Amino acid sequence: MKLFYSNNSPYARKIRILIDEKKVAVTLEKVVLANKNCTIHEYNPLAKVPTLVVNDISIFDSPVIAEYVDHKSGPLYLIPSDFDKKILLKRWEAIADGLCDAAVAIMLEKRRPASQQNSDVFEKQMKKIRLSLKWLNREMEGKQYYLEDTFSYADIAVGSALGYVQLRYPEIDFKNEYLNLYDLYELLMQRPSFQTTVPEPYL
Ligand SMILES: N[C@@H](CCC(=O)N[C@@H](CS)C(=O)NCC(=O)O)C(=O)O
Incomplete structure (x- = not known):
């Protein structure tokens, strides 16, 4: 493979x-x-x-x-086979991917010549980012991990999106605005799998 x-x-x-x-x-x-x-x-x-x-x-x-x-790759599975649990996880992945789509869209708009940039794009995509972060943060209330408080692919998907948003938008104050997500990312970053794949600034 x-x-x-x-x-x-x-x-x-x-x-x-x-x-x-x-x-x-x-x-x-x-x-x-x-x-x-x-x-x-x-x-x-x-x-x-x-x-x-x-x-x-x-x-x-x-x-x-x-x-x-x-x-x-066999047990331990990080995506549940139970249908209802899997839909919960997939919906988390969809938000995580949508968050990345919005962050990428802003980055691509920023790369256009200044005279061709459209402020509506920034506004529309940043609204998606803010609303998604708020939504995810609320979903994490009182939890350490998203699905049944056990590490799963849902945490991987959202953790990866959070790392990307932090890289592109360091001005977002996760600790003060989205504390549950801040705590989740801190926890995930203790894992070697997250540490060795951390995105690099300015690439
Ligand atoms: N929905 C796709 C998105 C993949 C994607 O857009 N990847 C970007 C890199 S971050 C890419 O390959 N962009 C190249 C292009 O769109 O031409 C997935 O989840 O795999």
Whole structure:
């Protein structure tokens, strides 16, 4: 199995953390998406990371890869098989991914020439970020981990999104505004899987 990832992709970080937690033997292949020679489109027509290649079959996107990795790597499962629990977890992953989508959209808008930037984009996407953080923070009230207070892929997905938002928007004061999420990320950052995949500034 080979996982194509890029350094700061929060979607790829989720998968790298899951792979590490489950001790799955995967070759990690770092790509630079901006590089003209990047061959990721040969494995994924959408040319996105993460992409997992298993016996010449490409698997994407990150929620599908996560299901595959967790299911194939056996106990302890980090995605529950119970349907209702799984839907709760998947909805958390959806918010986490949406949070990343909004953060990426702002970053891409910032990269456009100043004269072409649209302030509506910043406002609309920042509102999604703030509302999602508020929602997640409320869901974490009184809990250490999200699902049945036990570490799961839900925490990995949200933890990865939090790391990305913190990297891109250091002005957001998690400790004062979203204390439950601040505590969750501090707890997750004690795990080697989170420490070794922490996003790097300015990449
Ligand atoms: N929904 C996808 C999102 C993946 C995604 O957008 N990855 C970004 C990197 S952070 C990417 O590959 N962007 C390249 C592009 O959109 O062309 C997933 O969860 O895997």
